[in-house]
Amino acid sequence: xxxxxxxxxxxxxxxxDPALATQTHGEPEGLVVHQIAHLFFLLxxxxxxxxxxxxxxxxxxxxxxxxxxxxxxxxxxxDAFLAHLLDEQTRxxxxxxxxxxxxxxxxxxxFKFLVPFYYLVKLDHLFCVPALIFLYLGLRALLNDxxxxxxxxxxx
Amino acid sequence: xxxxxSVPILLVDLFGSIAMIVLSFFCLSIAARLRRRSPDELLWxxxxxxxxxxxxxxxxxxxxxxxxxxxxxxxxxxxxxxxxPFSGAFNTLMFVVVASVTLYFEQVWTAYQQIQRxxxxxxxxxxxxxHLNQNLETLVAERTEALSRSEHKYRRIFELSPDIVxxxxxxxxxxxxxxxxxxxxxxxxxxxxxxVGAHIQNFLADEQTxxxxxxxxxxxxxxxxxxxxxxxxxxxxxxxxxxGSRDRSxxxxxxxxxxxxxxxxxxxxxxxxxxxxxxxSIGEFSAGIAHEINNPLGIILGYTQxxxxxxxxxxKRQADLKTIEKHVRxxxxxxxxxxxxxxxxxxxxxxxxxxxxxxxxVNFFAQHARPEKVIIERxxxxxxxxxxxxxxxxxxxxxxxxVNARHAVGEQGxxxxxxxxxxxxxxxxxxxxxxxCGIEKKNLSRIFDPFFTTKPTGEGTGLGLSVSYGIxxxxxxxxAVRSVPGEGSTFTVTLPLRRGRKENSP
Numbered sequence: 001x002x003x004x005x006x007x008x009x010x011x012x013x014x015x016x017d018p019a020l021a022t023q024t025h026g027e028p029e030g031l032v033v034h035q036i037a038h039l040f041f042l043l044x045x046x047x048x049x050x051x052x053x054x055x056x057x058x059x060x061x062x063x064x065x066x067x068x069x070x071x072x073x074x075x076x077x078x079d080a081f082l083a084h085l086l087d088e089q090t091r092x093x094x095x096x097x098x099x100x101x102x103x104x105x106x107x108x109x110x111f112k113f114l115v116p117f118y119y120l121v122k123l124d125h126l127f128c129v130p131a132l133i134f135l136y137l138g139l140r141a142l143l144n145d146x147x148x149x150x151x152x153x154x155x156x
Numbered sequence: 157x158x159x160x161x162s163v164p165i166l167l168v169d170l171f172g173s174i175a176m177i178v179l180s181f182f183c184l185s186i187a188a189r190l191r192r193r194s195p196d197e198l199l200w201x202x203x204x205x206x207x208x209x210x211x212x213x214x215x216x217x218x219x220x221x222x223x224x225x226x227x228x229x230x231x232x233x234x235x236x237x238x239x240x241p242f243s244g245a246f247n248t249l250m251f252v253v254v255a256s257v258t259l260y261f262e263q264v265w266t267a268y269q270q271i272q273r274x275x276x277x278x279x280x281x282x283x284x285x286x287h288l289n290q291n292l293e294t295l296v297a298e299r300t301e302a303l304s305r306s307e308h309k310y311r312r313i314f315e316l317s318p319d320i321v322x323x324x325x326x327x328x329x330x331x332x333x334x335x336x337x338x339x340x341x342x343x344x345x346x347x348x349x350x351x352v353g354a355h356i357q358n359f360l361a362d363e364q365t366x367x368x369x370x371x372x373x374x375x376x377x378x379x380x381x382x383x384x385x386x387x388x389x390x391x392x393x394x395x396x397x398x399x400g401s402r403d404r405s406x407x408x409x410x411x412x413x414x415x416x417x418x419x420x421x422x423x424x425x426x427x428x429x430x431x432x433x434x435x436x437s438i439g440e441f442s443a444g445i446a447h448e449i450n451n452p453l454g455i456i457l458g459y460t461q462x463x464x465x466x467x468x469x470x471x472k473r474q475a476d477l478k479t480i481e482k483h484v485r486x487x488x489x490x491x492x493x494x495x496x497x498x499x500x501x502x503x504x505x506x507x508x509x510x511x512x513x514x515x516x517x518v519n520f521f522a523q524h525a526r527p528e529k530v531i532i533e534r535x536x537x538x539x540x541x542x543x544x545x546x547x548x549x550x551x552x553x554x555x556x557x558x559v560n561a562r563h564a565v566g567e568q569g570x571x572x573x574x575x576x577x578x579x580x581x582x583x584x585x586x587x588x589x590x591x592x593c594g595i596e597k598k599n600l601s602r603i604f605d606p607f608f609t610t611k612p613t614g615e616g617t618g619l620g621l622s623v624s625y626g627i628x629x630x631x632x633x634x635x636a637v638r639s640v641p642g643e644g645s646t647f648t649v650t651l652p653l654r655r656g657r658k659e660n661s662p
Contacts, residue, residue, distance in 0.1 A: 030245065033248055034247075037251040044259045047262070051261055051262045051265065070258075097228075098159055101161060101162055102160065103162045104160075105157070105158045105159075105160060115158050119160055122165045123164065123165060124172075125168050125172020125173070125175070125176070128172070132179035133179060135210070136182050136183050139183055139187055139207070140186055143186055143189060146190065146193060146194070150193075
């Protein structure tokens, strides 16, 4: 029995191939993770906007502004997701930098309408900056509300 | 192929990135201020972490974008390529962090609400505690005063009640007793020998009474207006109404709370009224009969005397007529007594000294019927003024009472005659007492009935006390008797003290 076991181990060592236990991660994986992160961020902001509404917080100006911020970040996530999709995951358009101030966009036949759309989605800061402005205003309103509460409680 | 100007994209990207960094830090700053204001507030901590994540996101993203634009514009595209994966990865990581933190909003908000409610309750409780603490002395003083007032009120009801109020254990041991109860049950006994601590049965005449009371209370939870007979320290009985219920203390100790109302006086009054009514009825009845008999008797007496006038003395016929005349006169005397009892003949009142009247009666009795060993003791109140009375009839009353006393004492004894001026000064009492055999209880209610007598047949008509009763009542007075069998009796005649003009009726 011991002899049989020793022979079996020897045979396995002789015929061994690389185990490849650790999976390799290719270049597209980072993009997929990034896109999933955008969707996760979108879902998270949607949840925030929903709960603010569901809990009746949007009756207060501060939370209403924070809800607007969440909605704008949802829009921004959608925009960024589409931009990445057009830029790197589809072959519907091809973008080349002609020089530092010009872009050359080559759509596939039948997808010419995507050119202005792509140009617009590249302006994503038009969504995320207002989102942060709303968030800032909302937080400031919260700060004012708490200041008033403290004054009221102090006065009473 | 379409060639487009990328300057707007560049500018929006560049300034947007800068704005993102600036705004995110503004947000973080406000969140930090909120957190500093209330460091323990979960919601502000949550917002601070969310803003921190957003700031990280803004830096990772915007710095990357700015750097990319600057490097590309500077012709260092290769450098950007080497940095780009790290910038993108960090940016992705920040997305996930911000999104993860944001997802907990609902749980954070629920916990925040709960904490706020708990905080409000704790603050409320704290405020109440502070208020209680600050006003404890006042509150205690107010409660103590209210308790004292209540205690004083009920203590006064307890102590001033003319009825007996007592608390007993469920076994019947007296735990508390008000002064009226103490006086009723203990009389002049010292407090240590008084009823408190004793069993209530000791103060009840009937041995079964307490068991019956306890059974009634245990069955119905209360007892209402049940008649019981109390036993006084001097051995006398007094009738009372008992009401009560049981009570259970917080500690579970069961007690009986009882109220006893002495109705002996009322009962005696009712008996007296019944006696008066009875005698009044008998009086009316007697008066009717006496009137009807009196006239025929007068005719018989008249004709008998007419016949006697013409009859020869010494004959048998004259002797028979004399016998008829004697018995008719006897009948007329009885009828006259009945009329006196019925008060049909009004008294002829005139001012008279009651002591003279008594002396006349005593002298008459002494001359005719007093045995040698019967002593008559007189005790007069000399301040009694002359009374308006029918001297002859009142003398008859006194004589009747003395004769009855003599009959009670037999051949040897003491008869006492006392006059008393009542404390309120509007009546006098004449008390005729003896140390004779007394009157049995069963006869007490009948002694004023006409023809009721305990003397042997032929010795009395049973009209003496009835006639006396009628005469005294006719004078607006009263006559009462108190007797203890074997010890003697006392008859008390009460007469109103009327001064002034002469009158014919009371």
